[in-house]
Amino acid sequence: MITTPKGTAPTVQSDVQSGPSRRGPRTGLEVRLAARPDGLPALDDFEIAEVAVPDPAPGQVLVRNLFMSLDPGMLTLMTGDPGMPMPRYEIGEAMYGDAVGEVVASADPSLGEGDLVVHRMGWREYALAPAGAFRRVDKDAYPSPSTHLSFGLVAYVGLMAVAGLRPGDTVFVSSAAGATGSMAGQIARLKGAGRVIGSAGSPGKVAHLTGKLGFDAAFDYHDGPVVDRLREAAPDGIDVYFDNVGGEQLRAAIEVMNAHGRIAVCGALARQGTGRPDDGPGDLFTVLGKRLTIRGFTLGDHLDRAAEFGPQFRAWLRDGAIVHEETVIDGLAEAPRALLDMVGGAYLGKPVVRLAG
Ligand SMILES: NC(=O)c1ccc[n+]([C@@H]2O[C@H](COP(=O)([O-])OP(=O)(O)OC[C@H]3O[C@@H](n4cnc5c(N)ncnc54)[C@H](OP(=O)(O)O)[C@@H]3O)[C@@H](O)[C@H]2O)c1
Known part of the structure; x- marks a missing residue:
């Protein structure tokens, strides 16, 4: 060897x-x-x-x-x-x-x-x-x-089957310039979200989110406390959080979430990107007070959604409604x-x- x-x-x-x-x-x-x-x-x-x-x-x-x-x-x-x-x-x-x-x-x-x-x-x-x-x-x-x-189906399942996206929801997506996040933000918009906010790791990615991908607001998660950046981007709170990261971004989302908000836990980049254990969602009293739902998922449990997603995805690509x-x-x-x-x-x-x- x-x-x-x-x-x-x-x-x-x-x-x-x-x-x-x-x-x-x-x-x-x-x-x-x-x-x-x-x-x-x-x-x-x-x-x-x-x-x-x-x-x-x-x-x-x-x-x-x-x-x-x-x-x-x-x-x-x-x-x-x-x-x-x-x-x-x-x-x-x-x-x-x-x-x-x-x-x-x-x-x-x-x-x-x-x-x-x-x-x-x-x-x-x-x-x-x-x-x-x-x-x-x-x-x-x-x-x-x-x-x-493509991870478009992962994003679709997280939003529709796990978070129960509703028209008018304010949606926050972390690692929003990545494979899943870039799909989640755009699909949220196509499925009727009222406001879509993304976080990413560089000014160039932030500009990409609000430019080419059409996010309403975006911030660099390195720019000070995430909870402050998220409050600025979502002054009326968020209803859905598509979580690719965990850690500080999850804690911030819980703080800024509106009552009955839903969190779809897709990934764990805070752990995967550092090789260190994630320091977790923090005190869950807020989850109780706001009656939040936090639900992890894997695509493998939702493959039945592929049949409804495929034709929509192909139509969005054909019409230029989504950037893949x-x-x-x-x-x-x-x-x-x-x-x-x-x-x-x-x-x-x-x-x-x-x-x-
Ligand atoms: N549940 C499921 O069925 C399912 C399916 C597919 C993927 N996943 C998971 O979903 C997550 C996203 O997957 P993906 O393929 O779309 O990855 P991705 O977002 O394209 O991941 C790469 C990005 O990770 C970001 N990153 C690294 N460390 C980070 C940290 N500490 N905080 C925030 N961002 C960090 C980097 O971007 P920045 O420059 O922004 O830091 C990098 O561009 C992963 O955890 C993946 O394992 C789950």
Whole structure:
């Protein structure tokens, strides 16, 4: 196993045997967890390996991945935090995550060569699995297959199914320039919110929110107490908080919330972005006094909403009613660095890694 010095990019290790024992004509790269980080990962917690890619056995399908998603939840799967509602990454094994790819060989009648599929075997150039692991999607749904990795559905579920958004609500979204937040703010507006407020981590992102994305107000969460900035942006209080962060921003939202306000807890960037435990929502007496609802959710519990969201999302994109921003990073070898850069605030919208095509 090749180890790399702290902070340098992982080099490629080859598991491909040469000569007569070589298993197949194709090889591909995969990224594995090399060591379990304590807090924020470093580059040498990842390992890149070249592996042989066999032909599919009966019932299996081979997919060449085109794009994979980067998501802060992957940092939590690396640390193995038991709070995560999905299996942690294991040392020495390929990591996993959302990906979209093209079927290159199929030994199952349900999928054919050339089909476009989404699945959970990102972090590798080729995915080989039983056909049931893949879901065929419409090739013509979006101009780029990467849009199938959008977190628009996460935002929609959080607003509509979890927070119960009502026309006229004032909505606050944290990490609002990110993949989920940028969708949440715009979808809130499209679904009738009266006022939409966002927070982000730099003046450039704040300008992006009130400019291109059409938020009514935005602030940099580094600019003094968040509760003061939020009160200025929402003088009449907030009704819905789409929480990507936790910590100080959650405490501020509880303070500024109107009676019967609803909080959809989507993410934990205060923890994921620092590698340290979050210091929590504080004294919950205010929650009682205002009769607030705080509800965590995972997309997996609401996949039935995809059928109603898909046509709306495509229509909003077609009509220019929503901006779906992506940052594209090229090559699997760049993905570990990009994951760390993402949580460091480097990107706007949804970061995706282009693996082929
Ligand atoms: N519940 C679900 O089913 C579900 C599904 C998908 C994602 N999620 C979660 O939702 C959250 C957002 O995901 P995403 O993919 O849309 O990420 P994102 O918002 O695009 O995340 C990257 C951003 O995190 C921000 N950040 C880092 N540390 C921060 C901190 N301490 N406070 C505030 N912002 C910080 C950085 O932006 P700044 O420059 O603004 O700091 C960075 O741009 C994550 O926690 C993710 O795990 C949940």
